[in-house]
Structure formats: structure tokens, C-alpha cells
Amino acid sequence: MRDQPIMRRIRWQHLGVLVPLFLLGVAERAIAHGVVMEYTATQAYEITAAYDTGTPMAEAQVAVFSPDNPSEPWMTGTTDAEGRFLFSPPSPGNWEVQVRQAGHGDVMVVAVEEGAIADTPSDEPADTAAADASAAAQETAAEPPAAQSGGGSTQAFTGLQKGLMAGSVIWGFVGTALFFSQKGSLKKR
Amino acid sequence: MHIPDGVLPPQVCVGGYAVTGLATWYSLRQINRRENPSADVPKAALMTAAFFLASSLHVPIPPASVHLVLNGLLGVVLGYFAFPAILIGLFFQAVMFQHGGLTTLGVNAAMMGGSALLAYFIYSCHPIAKRWLGEQWSRLTFAFIAGASGLGFAILIFLGLVITQIPTGFDAQMERTAIYGLALAHVPMMLLEGFFTAAIMLFFYRVKPELLPD
Numbered sequence: 001m002r003d004q005p006i007m008r009r010i011r012w013q014h015l016g017v018l019v020p021l022f023l024l025g026v027a028e029r030a031i032a033h034g035v036v037m038e039y040t041a042t043q044a045y046e047i048t049a050a051y052d053t054g055t056p057m058a059e060a061q062v063a064v065f066s067p068d069n070p071s072e073p074w075m076t077g078t079t080d081a082e083g084r085f086l087f088s089p090p091s092p093g094n095w096e097v098q099v100r101q102a103g104h105g106d107v108m109v110v111a112v113e114e115g116a117i118a119d120t121p122s123d124e125p126a127d128t129a130a131a132d133a134s135a136a137a138q139e140t141a142a143e144p145p146a147a148q149s150g151g152g153s154t155q156a157f158t159g160l161q162k163g164l165m166a167g168s169v170i171w172g173f174v175g176t177a178l179f180f181s182q183k184g185s186l187k188k189r
Numbered sequence: 190m191h192i193p194d195g196v197l198p199p200q201v202c203v204g205g206y207a208v209t210g211l212a213t214w215y216s217l218r219q220i221n222r223r224e225n226p227s228a229d230v231p232k233a234a235l236m237t238a239a240f241f242l243a244s245s246l247h248v249p250i251p252p253a254s255v256h257l258v259l260n261g262l263l264g265v266v267l268g269y270f271a272f273p274a275i276l277i278g279l280f281f282q283a284v285m286f287q288h289g290g291l292t293t294l295g296v297n298a299a300m301m302g303g304s305a306l307l308a309y310f311i312y313s314c315h316p317i318a319k320r321w322l323g324e325q326w327s328r329l330t331f332a333f334i335a336g337a338s339g340l341g342f343a344i345l346i347f348l349g350l351v352i353t354q355i356p357t358g359f360d361a362q363m364e365r366t367a368i369y370g371l372a373l374a375h376v377p378m379m380l381l382e383g384f385f386t387a388a389i390m391l392f393f394y395r396v397k398p399e400l401l402p403d
Contacts, residue, residue, distance in 0.1 A: 061364060063359060078363075102371040166245065170241070173241070176234040
């Protein structure tokens with residue numbers, strides 16, 4: 001309650017100063033106390049990042065680059081404990097998502113199609129979108145377009161496939177060793 | 190430990206390939222000067238297989254999974270063969286399991302192979318301590334130091350590269366904390382690799398000492 005008289009005094013006495021400030025938008029935050037919350041249903045893409053051992057990349061940093069500007073990130077944030085990250089691209093194109101933690105990371109291109117974008121106007125600046133990323137994940141109805149999942153940057157092989165691949169490479173090395181040891185023994189003769 | 194694609198800027202990747210090219214040329218020249226250059230190829234091929242497999246053996250130490258690298262061991266056992274062996278091993282890891290990457294193959298090979306050569310030089314100093322420790326114990330001690338420092342040097346190079354090359358748009362402080370955490374997680378791995386290197390060296394020394402480089 002003590003604030004009110006002071007505020008009033010400032011308003012009347014320094015009106016000449018405050019009005020230009022108001023117009024510049026500098027004093028807007030200081031004076032406005034009311035909060036307006038809204039929600040819109042939008043479509044979002046969920047990124048899941050995990051190490052190749054299957055452990056999710058929790059708290060990893062994410063940078064999303066728009067198709068128009070590949071050098072400055074359109075949005076940054078961190079993944080949750082399950083390695084998930086949500087973002088809703090406002091325009092179609094190839095969106096580049098970079099995930100990084102302790103020098104480990106990957107780059108993935110998310111191809112956003114024309115029809116996948118919701119019609120809701122999104123003139124929200126990128127910075128606030130970044131700050132609200134986690135909140136947006138809970139508040140908005142996050143529906144990936146027709147629940148399609150984009151191909152990851154690395155194909156997931158089954159244990160058997162991996163074993164077979166490793167086995168064939170190992171056999172290549174062993175074969176090389178056998179070949180050269182035979183050649184050596186021929187030389188001795 | 191392996192730096193994946195897209196983490197480093199192109200200049201660093203090209204620089205890595207340049208260093209790797211030079212080191213490979215130097216190693217092959219040293220090998221070619223030997224009396225029978227292909228004599229050690231079977232041993233090198235088998236050690237490459239071990240190196241290739243080692244990175245699949247993960248040890249879960251937070252914040253990231255840590256795995257054996259064995260570059261110190263390759264340096265101690267193979268000498269100059271270690272560099273081409275590591276280069277080939279890394280190539281197959283990148284192609285088969287997307288572990289590391291083809292653009293960063295040069296950087297990774299320079300990082301791990303260079304450290305392996307350093308480990309070899311450390312191990313080849315073992316006659317210094319022979320007078321006090323005796324032949325076997327001086328070899329063991331130097332193999333341990335070489336195995337541990339082979340990984341240690343690689344971590345230091347990794348740290349230097351990754352910390353100086355945090356791209357804009359990422360929270361540098363948070364990333365640095367994560368990197369230091371990862372480096373700390375490698376300290377027990379250094380000890381493990383040291384013991385492992387010493388054990389393998391001892392095995393070769395007892396069973397077939399001519400397999401070890403001078």
C-alpha cells in the first residue's frame with residue numbers, strides 16, 4: 001500500500017519524462033503488474049536425445065536453427081531428464097537441431113512440411129519462446145504432426161546387427177594378421 | 190572421448206587431418222626404415238581389433254558414458270605402428286557405429302594417436318629406472334605411467350579443443366561444467382588403463398618378449 005502514493009506522485013510530477021519512456025517501452029515492465037496468460041493449441045516437434053548406450057542425454061543443451069539463418073540459433077534450451085526437447089517451428093523448411101553435452105552431441109535436420117504447421121499466427125520473438133520452452137511443453141497441446149517420427153541422425157541397430165558388424169570387422173583384422181604372419185613364415189623358408 | 194561430427198568448426202577439422210597426415214607419414218617412414226617392415230603387421234592388426242572393440246565396452250560414470258580407449262596400450266605394445274592402427278580403428282568405429290565421425294576423424298586420430306606416440310616415448314624411457322627397480326619392475330612402472338598418460342594426454346587435448354570451440358548459442362558456462370565433469374570421470378579410467386597396459390606388457394614380457402618394441 002505504501003507504493004501507491006509514491007507512484008502517484010511520480011506519475012503527476014514527472015509525467016513529461018515518463019510519457020516518452022512509456023512510448024519507448026522502457027518503463028513498461030516496471031509499471032505493469034497484471035499478468036495475462038493465454039494458451040493456444042499448436043503443433044510441436046519432440047526431439048529425443050540419447051547416448052548410443054541408450055542413456056538419455058539429460059540436461060543437454062539444445063540449439064535450434066531456422067532454415068533462413070543457419071548461423072544464429074532461433075531458439076536455445078535444455079533437454080529434460082529423459083533427454084526430450086519440444087519446439088514448434090513457425091515456418092516449413094529444414095530446421096537444424098543441435099544437441100550438445102560435454103563435447104558429445106549431434107546435429108539433426110528436422111524437415112518441417114507445409115501442412116505440418118498450425119495456422120495460428122506466431123509473431124512471438126524467439127527469445128521468449130526459448131525462455132518458455134519448458135512451460136510451453138506442459139501448457140500447449142503438443143501434437144506432433146500425425147505422430148510421425150523423423151529419422152534420427154544415426155540408425156538404431158539391434159544388438160545382433162551390431163555384433164555381426166563388429167564381428168566382420170574383427171575378422172578383417174584377424175585375417176590381415178593371419179595373412180601377414182603367413183607371409184613372414186614363407187620368407188623364413 | 191570421440192569428437193562427433195558437427196561439434197568442431199571446419200578449420201579445426203581440416204587442421205586435424207593435416208596433423209594426422211603428417212603423423213601417419215612420419216610413422217610409416219619410421220616403420221619402413223626397419224629391416225622387415227611387415228614383421229609387426231600381424232600384431233598391429235590384432236591390436237587394432239582390440240582398439241576397435243574397446244570403445245564398445247562402456248563404463249557408466251556420470252555425466253556421460255565412459256569407455257576404454259587403450260591408446261596408451263597400443264603405443265606401448267606397437268610403437269610407431271600405433272598411429273596407423275588407431276587411425277584405421279577410428280575409421281571403422283566412425284563408419285560402423287557412428288562413434289566419432291568422418292569429418293572429425295583427423296582430429297580424433299591426432300588426439301588419440303598423438304597421445305599413443307607420447308605413451309610409447311614414455312615407455313621407451315624405462316631403462317632409466319632399471320638400476321633401482323630391476324628390469325621387470327621398471328618396465329611395469331613405465332608401462333603403467335605410459336598407459337595412464339596416453340589417455341591423460343588425449344583428455345587434455347579433448348578438453349582444450351572442446352572448451353575453446355563452444356559454438357555461439359550454447360551456454361558456455363554450463364557446457365564447461367559438463368566437460369570438466371566428463372574429464373573427472375576419466376580419472377579412474379586412466380588408472381584402469383594404466384593397470385591394463387602394465388598387465389598386457391607383463392604378459393608379453395613373460396611369454397614373448399620379442400613382441401615388445403625396444
